[in-house]
Structure formats: C-alpha cells, structure tokens
Amino acid sequence: MRREDIQPLLYQAADRVPEPDLADAAWADGVATRRRRRRNVLIALLTVLGIAVGAAIGFGVSGSRSAELVPPPTTPTLPQGYLPPAGQIAGIDYWVAPPAGSERFLDRLYTPLGDRLRLPDDPDSLSEHRLENLAAVVLEERGGRYDALLLGEDSSWARADLQLRKIRTGSPLSSGAISPDGRFAAFPQPGELVIVDVTTAEVFRFTLPSQDVSSVSWLPTAERILVSGPGVAYRVVVGEGGDGEKPVTAIPSARNPASITAPYRMDSGAVLRYLVNGEYSLDSELQLPVRTWVGQTFSTYTMTARLFIANDIQQVPTKSSQPQVVAAISTLRALRSSLLVLGETDPSTPGTADPAHVREPGCCAVLGWYDDYKPLILVRGWVLAWDVRTGKVQRVTELAVDGVALGPGIRP
Incomplete structure (x- = not known):
C-alpha cells in the first residue's frame, strides 16, 4: 500500500462514525456540574442546621436540669386581706384578736343567725314546720323545764315537740349538739x-348507764354519737x-367530759x-403553754x-387575766397551724369597768x-x-x- 492511499481510507472509516454534537455535550456537562454544586451546598446547609438544632436541644436540656437544681425565685401570693402575724408561740404563728368591747365594730360575716341572736316570739311546732338543715339550737x-328552739338555714324557727330536764351542770345544751x-x-x-330529727319531728331516746352526762359529740357519719x-x-x-354493735358501748373517759370528741381531740399536749x-391514737404532739383546755374540740x-x-x-x-388562746392545728403536714390570742383591754382605759370589756377564764x-x-x-x-389564712377576725x-x-x- 502506498503512503498516499492511507488518507482516503481514514476518511472512509471516519465517515461511518456519527459526528458528536459538541454543544449538547457542553450543556450536559454544565448541568451536571451545577447539580453537583447544588448538592454540595445543600449538604453543607443541612450540616449547619443539624449542628444548630443539636446545640439548641443540648442547651434546653442543660437549662431544664439547672432549673431543677436551682429553681427561680418566686414571690408567694398572699390571700386578700392578709394580716401579718404578731410573732410565734412554740414555733406557731399567732395573731392577737381585737380587744374585748370592740366586737360590734368588726366587719360582719352574714349568717342565718342575724345581727343579734335572740329567742323567737312564737315559733311554730316542729311537727308543723319542719326544717332541712340546722343552723343553731x-x-x-x-317552769323548770327547757324548750329546744331550732333555727334552720333559711332563718326560720321551730319549737321541738319535747321538754328537757335540767342536768347537774344546768342547761342540757352541749356545744356539739347538732349532727x-x-x-x-x-x-x-x-x-x-x-x-330529735328536724326533718321528720321524730324524737328518739337512748337509755344510758349513768345519770350524770353533759357533753355530746357526733362522729362524722352522724351514725354514732359520743x-x-x-x-x-x-x-x-x-x-x-x-352491724351488730351494741347500741350503747362504754369507752375510755377523760377528766374533762368536753374532751371526748371525734374525729379528733386536743388534750394532754x-x-x-x-x-x-x-380509743384514741396519737396524731401529733403539741408544745403549747396550756394551763387547761376549755370547751370541745371541733x-x-x-x-x-x-x-x-x-x-x-x-x-x-396580760394585765388583768390569764391569756386565752384558740389553737387551730393542722392535721395535714402540708398546712400550717395558727393561734389566736384573745386580746384584753387595758384596765386603765376609761370605760373598761363594763363587764363587756373583760374576758375572764x-x-x-x-x-x-x-x-x-x-x-x-x-x-x-x-x-x-x-380566718386562719389571713388572721382577720369578724x-x-x-x-x-x-x-x-x-x-x-350556718353556711350559705
């Protein structure tokens, strides 16, 4: 083969191969490059975002743990009308009540008792006018006997269909009379x-072994009474x-009959x-300066x-008498106890010779x-x-x- 014959043969072979479109190839290569750049940028953005979210979560967790360890300071909300206590007695906050003789100037708490509780003139018989909810007795x-006058929650009166005899201490009315x-x-x-049942006017009598009883106190269910x-x-x-229980059961007594109360009693420290x-079990001990308890526990x-x-x-x-104190003791450990010292009027104050200004024991x-x-x-x-929450007396x-x-x- 001669040298001059080679070139025609090369042209002939190249003629069978399709001619590439260089513009399309350049466009395709550019698109691929742009896609690679977008993908790289997106990956970079997602990486930065992930780092930011992780940091935020970590900061929140750290913050919540810190909050648990060191709670932010808060200011307790005091009830409306709150009065600061005068101090503490035996570690319990105490307030001093307004002095004797100032009662009529206190704010009034409205109840069915009215502004002045007096005997009604001529109340209907309970059998004719039955009551729903006793407010007072x-x-x-x-003539040497006692009539029981009953006040309902609607401020209406009724006379019970019975006559009561005097007991050794005098009047047969105990402060725990109402169920x-x-x-x-x-x-x-x-x-x-x-x-007496004020809803039906029925009267029930229970014989007791003793002739000398003076105090009654209901159990919370009103099924039993002490x-x-x-x-x-x-x-x-x-x-x-x-449930087969004896109608009358002897239980341990106390030196002071008024001490026998339920569901709690405060006595002997x-x-x-x-x-x-x-019987009774110890709920909590008291370190109060008690000389003697008075009345029932409610x-x-x-x-x-x-x-x-x-x-x-x-x-x-105090100047003229022994101090008298109302102890309101919490039976739940989460609540505080409170004391109210009944104030007295200085004897040197003009006009205090009036018995209304004296609170004798x-x-x-x-x-x-x-x-x-x-x-x-x-x-x-x-x-x-x-009010044990605010210290206010009404x-x-x-x-x-x-x-x-x-x-x-008595409650509305």
Missing part, C-alpha cells in the same frame, strides 16, 4: 340521750350502720385521733380547733367551723369568726341568749 327555760349533716339535735339528760360525763363516756349507735374501738377535713387558758406567755403579757370557747378555714368562737356576748352575731350550739346550716 338554743334553749328557753320555762354534721344538720339533721339531728342531741341533748344529754339524766340517764338518757334524747335526739356522750360523756365525769368519769364516764359512751358511744351510742343512732343510725342504721351498727397532743392531737389525738378517734379510733373505731373508742374539726374539719384538714384542721382541728380548741381553746385553752394559757400559762403566762412572754410574747403576749371560761368565758370563751370554740363552737365549730363556718367553713374549712374559719373557726367560730364564743366570747362574752358574741360569736366571732377567725363578728358573726351578738348573743341575746344564754347559750347556743351551731350547725352546718
């Missing part, structure tokens, strides 16, 4: 317990929940819880209250609770309410009767 002495459901009123009598006198105490089944067998679901005459209290010096006692936070307190000629009613027992109907 008072007694009227007539927790406001349906029954119970009266200690020589050798018996008399109960009756006590000097050196004796009984549990009486008055409902249908006896402790809060004691009532047990189904009639309880709510969270607190129990009773009044005591104190030994000399250094924090609250025995003049005062707890009568019950208005609600879960306000114990009701009997003072000379008045019923007061004390007047409930002025008394024109010799004694009163209060019930749940």
Whole structure:
C-alpha cells in the first residue's frame, strides 16, 4: 500500500462514525456540574442546621436540669386581706384578736343567725314546720323545764315537740349538739340521750348507764354519737350502720367530759385521733403553754380547733387575766397551724369597768367551723369568726341568749 492511499481510507472509516454534537455535550456537562454544586451546598446547609438544632436541644436540656437544681425565685401570693402575724408561740404563728368591747365594730360575716341572736316570739311546732338543715339550737327555760328552739338555714324557727330536764351542770345544751349533716339535735339528760330529727319531728331516746352526762359529740357519719360525763363516756349507735354493735358501748373517759370528741381531740399536749374501738391514737404532739383546755374540740377535713387558758406567755403579757388562746392545728403536714390570742383591754382605759370589756377564764370557747378555714368562737356576748389564712377576725352575731350550739346550716 502506498503512503498516499492511507488518507482516503481514514476518511472512509471516519465517515461511518456519527459526528458528536459538541454543544449538547457542553450543556450536559454544565448541568451536571451545577447539580453537583447544588448538592454540595445543600449538604453543607443541612450540616449547619443539624449542628444548630443539636446545640439548641443540648442547651434546653442543660437549662431544664439547672432549673431543677436551682429553681427561680418566686414571690408567694398572699390571700386578700392578709394580716401579718404578731410573732410565734412554740414555733406557731399567732395573731392577737381585737380587744374585748370592740366586737360590734368588726366587719360582719352574714349568717342565718342575724345581727343579734335572740329567742323567737312564737315559733311554730316542729311537727308543723319542719326544717332541712340546722343552723343553731338554743334553749328557753320555762317552769323548770327547757324548750329546744331550732333555727334552720333559711332563718326560720321551730319549737321541738319535747321538754328537757335540767342536768347537774344546768342547761342540757352541749356545744356539739347538732349532727354534721344538720339533721339531728342531741341533748344529754339524766340517764338518757334524747335526739330529735328536724326533718321528720321524730324524737328518739337512748337509755344510758349513768345519770350524770353533759357533753355530746357526733362522729362524722352522724351514725354514732359520743356522750360523756365525769368519769364516764359512751358511744351510742343512732343510725342504721351498727352491724351488730351494741347500741350503747362504754369507752375510755377523760377528766374533762368536753374532751371526748371525734374525729379528733386536743388534750394532754397532743392531737389525738378517734379510733373505731373508742380509743384514741396519737396524731401529733403539741408544745403549747396550756394551763387547761376549755370547751370541745371541733374539726374539719384538714384542721382541728380548741381553746385553752394559757400559762403566762412572754410574747403576749396580760394585765388583768390569764391569756386565752384558740389553737387551730393542722392535721395535714402540708398546712400550717395558727393561734389566736384573745386580746384584753387595758384596765386603765376609761370605760373598761363594763363587764363587756373583760374576758375572764371560761368565758370563751370554740363552737365549730363556718367553713374549712374559719373557726367560730364564743366570747362574752358574741360569736366571732377567725380566718386562719389571713388572721382577720369578724363578728358573726351578738348573743341575746344564754347559750347556743351551731350547725352546718350556718353556711350559705
């Protein structure tokens, strides 16, 4: 083959191969390059975003853990009308009540008792005018016997269809007379317990082994009632929940009959819880400067209250009498206890010779609770309410009767 024949042969072979489109190849290569650049940029952005999210999560977790270890400071919200306590007695905050003689100037707490509780003129018989929820019971002495006058939650009166006899201590009205459901009123009598149902006007009588009983206190279910006198105490089944239990069962007594209460009693330096067998167990100890307890113990679901005459209290010096203190003790560890010292008027103050300005020992006692936070307190000629959350004292009613027992109907 000659040299000059090679070139024609190469042209002939190349003619069978398709001619490449260089523009398309360049475009395709450019698109691929742009896609690679976009993918790289997207990967970089996602990496940066992932790092940022991880850092934020880590900071949040660290912050929450720090918050658990060191909680931010908060300012507690005080209830409306809060009054700061005057100090502490035995580690418990105490307030000093307005002095005797100032009761009529206190703010009033409105109840069915009215501004002044007095005997009604001519109430209907309970058999003719039955009541739904007792607010109060008072007694009227007539001819050596007592009539029971019953006040309902609607402020209407009825006279029970029975006459009560005098007991050794005088009037047969105990401060714990009204059942927790406001349906029954119970009266200690020589050798018996008399109960009236205000919804039906029925009267029930239970014979007791002792002729000398003076105090009654209902159990929370209103199926049983505790009756006590000097050196004796009984549990009486008055409902249908006896389950074979004896109608009258002797239980351990106390030196002071008013100490036999349920579900709690404050006595002998402790809060004691009532047990189904009639005995008491220790709920908490008290370190209060008690000389003697006065009246009954009344309880709510969270607190129990009773009044005591104190030994000399250094924090609250008195001039004319021993200090008297209402102890509202919490039965839940999460709630605080409180004390109210009944103030006295300085004897040198003009006009204080009036007996209304004197609170001698025995003049005062707890009568019950208005609600879960306000114990009701009997003072000379008045019923007061004390809010244990704020320390504020209000007047409930002025008394024109010799004694009163209060019930749940006192609440609106």
